[in-house]
Amino acid sequence: MKKLISLIAALTLVFSGILPVFAGTPETAQVTVTINKELSLKLTTAVVAFGNLSVDTEIVSSGYIGVENDGSGATETVKISVTNPTGWTEGATRGVEIYTIGFQFTTGTTKPALADANWKKASGITESLDYGTANAKNLWVKLGTPKITEKTTEQIVGLSISAE
Numbered sequence: 001m002k003k004l005i006s007l008i009a010a011l012t013l014v015f016s017g018i019l020p021v022f023a024g025t026p027e028t029a030q031v032t033v034t035i036n037k038e039l040s041l042k043l044t045t046a047v048v049a050f051g052n053l054s055v056d057t058e059i060v061s062s063g064y065i066g067v068e069n070d071g072s073g074a075t076e077t078v079k080i081s082v083t084n085p086t087g088w089t090e091g092a093t094r095g096v097e098i099y100t101i102g103f104q105f106t107t108g109t110t111k112p113a114l115a116d117a118n119w120k121k122a123s124g125i126t127e128s129l130d131y132g133t134a135n136a137k138n139l140w141v142k143l144g145t146p147k148i149t150e151k152t153t154e155q156i157v158g159l160s161i162s163a164e
Contacts, residue, residue: 036072038071039076039163039164040069040072040163041067041069041162041163042068043065043066043067043161044067045063045065048061048065048141054145055145055146056145058142058145059142060112060113060140060141060142061141061142062111064106065138065139065161066137067139068132068135070131071131071163075129076128076164077129078125078126078127078129078161078162078163079161080103080122080125080139080160081160082122082158082160083157085151087149087151088149094145094146094147096147096148097148097150097151098146099144099146100144101121101141101144101157102119102141103119103120103125103141104140104142105125105137105138105140107138108138109138111140112142122159139161
């Protein structure tokens with residue numbers, strides 16, 4: 001019985017904190033992660049149709065291409081490049097078989113004016129686009145037909161809209 005009482009007393013001292021407790025120096029560790037940024041854009045339409053136009057005409061599209069960042073949640077930079085139709089060349093001014101094309105992003109659905117100073121060539125577009133439907137933007141197109149052209153069939157200007 002004396003041994004049992006001694007054992008209980010010893011255990012009580014150990015668990016009550018009266019006896020000193022010794023601990024070693026703590027070691028540190030790290031948890032690291034690198035997020036793979038997924039770049040992705042969603043377009044509301046793939047075609048902006050101008051219909052039949054005369055030579056030496058400059059016009060703003062009646063509709064726009066909605067552009068949404070639906071990637072991994074990070075802000076993306078939108079870039080545009082143009083592929084010329086066979087026989088036409090993009091230029092700074094319209095000429096013989098030379099057309100002009102400009103682009104403008106807006107957050108609203110109001111069509112930008114033809115003379116608006118915010119029109120840019122494809123190479124000048126570096127539009128920042130935050131993630132999500134609420135941050136989508138509208139891409140408007142301004143087209144200038146050549147002053148002189150032999151082309152009388154539909155011409156297709158290729159657009160590449162990408163995220164970086």
